[in-house]
Amino acid sequence: MIEILNPAELDRARATGALLGGILQTLKSRTAVGTNLLEIDRWTHELIVGAGAQSCYVDYAPSFGRGPFGHYICTSVNDAVLHGLPHDYRLADGDLLTLDLAVSLDGIAADSAISFVVGASRPAESVALIDATERALQAGIAAAGPGARIGDLSHAIGTVLSAAGYPINTEFGGHGIGSTMHQDPHVSNTGRPGRGYTLRPGLLLALEPWVMVDTDTLVTDADGWTLRSATGCRTAHSEHTIAITDDGAEILTLPRG
Template identity: 85%
Template sequence: MIEILTPAEVAQARHTGALVADILHTLKSRSAVGTNLLDIDRWAQEMIVQAGAESCYVDYEPSFGRGPFGHYICTAVNDAVLHGLPHDYKLADGDLLTLDLAVSLGGVAADAAISFIVGESQPAESVALIDATRRALDAGIAAAVPGARIGDISHAIGTVLSAAGYQINTEFGGHGIGSTMHQDPHISNTGRPGRGYKLRPGLLLALEPWVMADTAKLVTDDDGWTLRSATGCRTAHTEHTIAITPNGPEILTLPKQS
């Protein structure tokens, strides 16, 4: 299903997106050496409930997962990149942490992810991974103009990631979003320009470039959810929800806080 939101629904999406962004911003500020992933999940729960919002993850049960996700945020560390199930792990200096959050507020969902390095260490490989996903996301957003096609976004993202020397996995990518978290169209992180669904105002998209340092192959943890690089290399993932407007793309998940 592809949803085209009304102006009132897009206005609500701005509120949802701001909430997602501010929760992620707060969680990043609290994530320090020694922080437990389960504490991050608990903090996310508290902020979602306090805002009168609903988690898109707790009851999430897609075909590729093992039962309901059961947590409020995805926490992926180092070689984990997607669907990281929060567990009893204390962050160490130099860990590369990805937080991926989706909530629904007022009947409209928003989804975003950030990758960052914990502590004082700044491993060069991790910095490069994060930078590549951020630049790829910027390129994808710039391509998301009315009248363009999904393939234009995928091509823009893939061009940046490939130029940075990374292999691209096409099993998971961006997606439509609206009254539910995951909708059509699928947005691969590489593709051919001029192909696919034509963008029009009212369409909401979650764009999410992600890469692994030296492979395109994923493996799944015994928890049935967490996806890791097959080689144990580090990974990064950056995501924004955007709205297609008559004036171009609008990022809905930018934090108000500096």
């Protein structure tokens, strides 16, 4: 299903995106060396409920997971990159943490992810990974607009990631979003320009470049959810929900200043 939102629905999407962006920034500001992943999950629950919103994850039960997910946020550490199931782990200095969150407010969902290093350490490899995903995300957004094709966005994202020297996995990528969290079209993190669905005003897309240092192969934890790099290398993931407008693309998941 591909949804095209009307102006009133887009206003609701803006509210959902701003809420989500604010929650992620609050969680990042609270997270420090010694923070337990289960604390982050609890804070997320409190922030979502306090805003009158709903979690898109707690009852999430897709075919590839061991569902339902049962938590409110994905917390992926170091070699974990996607669907990190919160568990009893206290963050250490230098850990690379990805927080991936999706919420729904007034019937419209938004999805976003941030990666950052915990504590005072700044390992060069981790900083480079995060930077590459953030630059790829901006490239994908810059390529988006009415009349652009999905392949144009995928090509822009993949060009940045490949130039940075990272292998690209195509099993998981970006997606349409609207009244539900995951919709068509799929947005691969690499692709050929001029191919795929033509973007129209009112379309929402969640773009999410993610990479692993030296592999494009994932392995699944015994929890049935957490996806890690097959080699144990570090990973990073950046994501925004955008709306296609009459003259370009609007980032919805930025916190309101």
